Amino acid sequence: MYKTTYPKGFPKDFLWGGATAANQVEGAWNVDGKGITTAEVVEKATDRKKMSMDAVTTDSIKAAVADPTDTRYPKRRGVDFYHHYKEDIKLFAEMGFKVYRFSIAWSRIFPKGDEQQPNEAGLAFYDRVIDELHRYGIKPLVTLSHYEMPINLTLTQNGWASRATIAAFNHFTETVFKRYKGKVPYWLTFNEINTGTWGFHETGAIDTTMSKHDQMQIRYQALHHQFVASAIATKQLHEIDPDAKIGSMLARMQTYPGTPNPVDVQAAQLEDEKNLFFTDVQARGEYPEVMNRFFADNDIEIKMAPDDQAILAKYPVDFISFSYYMTTVTKADAGEQVNGNMATGGRNPYLEESDWGWQIDPVGLRITLDEMWDRYRKPLFVVENGLGAVDQLTADHQVHDDYRIDYLRKHIQQMREAVADGVQLMGYTMWGPIDLISFSTSEMSKRYGFIYVDQDDAGKGSLKRLKKDSFYWYQKVIKTNGDDL
Ligand code: BGP
Structure with missing residues (x-):
């Protein structure tokens, strides 16, 4: 007799927490020796539903660097986590966080990206953050590259387009692995690595006057360099700190067919393959055949050094992480709609969609977890999910954000279903537990947090932290390990 059973709730050691990125939360962009990064020169988007990365060109980078006070580049503010980290981590601990995901700004450690000697003040800042987390028993989950690179590398060698960036990055990764050995159990290499095909981010400056083919050629070559750097980082970590684990990070977006017409189903399948391609390389250690065909059909040629394929095959990631905000739909005759802009x-x-046009799909999270578990059979980690919304502060300093609670509750319910389906799920770090600067709009008013920060789009405000209704809700969720939603 084959009698089966299945998990009825989250595993006991489930890692509940929240996620941020250095360039969106820290502020203090020019203190203690930090260098300027690509993230700080991304021009503010004028269209609310567009990604600001579309507005970046070599010229806009030069303009931003020439005048650091230019208000078209507002990301440098963050919410001053750099000076408020004790207060903020205390609030995370009050909610019961088991894990906190944050990124280390490469430019705090190596201001120009490729120096030999690290900047001690930068390393010391992350010592303080990590020690503070350990005081409360919160495990650090560190992203090595979250949408930024020292601007010097972009201006001198167009960032990841150059193979030389691999060595510079892996000098940085080796430095931080050695420094924080034994203190950081989980690492991620590149945040949403696939967004390198959508826009600017970490890749370097894309000359938008180039043909689409030439732009894609540069982007995929840059991504190949990131794949190799990610595999080398995996090798380094396993040698330096054998107990620590390292994962890949994808902006996962499931694509549904617009109709049951097989040509539409096939079109959706291809979009999905193109999305999962990045995790395929990082988790399985090789380029999938379907992408080899895509490259051949589109006349894209990836230059590889003789050892690259062996390195990719030998050092796959330990676990797979992804962000999940929305799903999309395609048809055979739709053209490349996902390509330029996440929201279109x-x-x-x-x-339903959020105020920024992101289509809200909790059941899609279960579908994607089930499919990714089937495909990779490696532990999964949802490291971003959340609702960007405009919050109203009441006269008595409250934020009644039931819409945020509703969004998160529905997604956590579907994660629980996926766990019952047999998915091995390590944890959940919702995006932006404390309000921070939005990546796509560079504004403060698109808020995700359980903790409200008093700052407006112009950067004015006391920076005072206030607990929203969702703060108490998430505290209860963690306390009951996801049973009481
Ligand atoms: C992801 C990024 C984050 C974050 C989040 C929300 O794509 O990894 O950095 O910003 O999206 O996006 P936004 O800030 O544009 O609302």
């Missing part, structure tokens, strides 16, 4: 994928009449 096909509309799904069954889904």
Whole structure:
């Protein structure tokens, strides 16, 4: 007799927490020797539903660097976590966080990106953050590269387009692995690595006057360099700190077929393959055949050094992480709709969308978890999920954000279903537990947090922290290990 059973709730050691990125939360962009990064020169988007990365060109980088006070580049503010980290971590601990995901700014450690000697003040800042987390028993989950690179590398060698960036990055990774050995159990290499095909981010400055083919050629070559750097970082970590684990990080976006017409189903399948390609390389250690065909059909040629394929095969990641905000829809005749802009994928009449046009799909999270577990059989980690919304502060300093609670509750319910389906899920770090600067709009008013920060889009405000209703809700969720939603 084959009698089966299945998990009825989250595993006992489930890692509940929140996620941030240095360039969106820290502020203090020019103190203690920090260098300027690409993130700080991304021009503010003028269209609310567009990604600001579309507005970046070599010229805009030069303009931003020439005048650091230019208000078109507002990301340098963050919410001053650099000076408020004790207060903020105390609030995370009060909610019961088991893990806190944050990124280390490469430019705090190596201001120009490729120096030999690290900047001690930068290393010391992350010592303080990590020690503070350990005081409360919160495990650090560190992203090595979250949408930024020292601007010097972009201006001198167009960032990841150059193979030389691999050595510079792996000098940085080796430095931080050695420094924080035994203190950081989980690492991620590149945040949302696939967004390198959508826009600027870490890749370098894309000359938008180039043909689409030439732009894609540069982007995929830059991504190949990131794949190799990621595999080398995996090797380094396993040698330096054998107990620590390292993961890949994908902006996961499931694509549904617009109709049951097989040509639409096939079009959706191809979009999905193109999305999962990045995790395929990092987790399975090789380029999938379907992408080899895509490159051949589109006349894209990836230059590889003789050892690259062996390095990719030998050092796959230990676990797979992804962000999950929305799903999209495609048809065979839709063209490349996902490519330029996250928010303009096909509309799904069954889904509601956020104020920024992101289609909200909790069941899609279960679908994606089940599919990714089937495909990779490696532990999964949801490291971003959340609702960007405009919050109203009441006269008595409260934020009644039931819409945020509703969004998160529905997604956590579906994660629980996926765990019952047999998915091995390590944890959940919702995006932006404390309000921070939005990546896509560079504004403060698109808020995700359980903790409200008093700062407006112009950077004015007391920076005072206040607990929203969702703060108490998440505290209860963690306390009951996801049973009481
Ligand atoms: C992801 C990024 C984050 C974060 C989040 C929310 O794509 O990894 O950095 O910003 O999206 O996006 P936004 O800030 O644009 O609302």
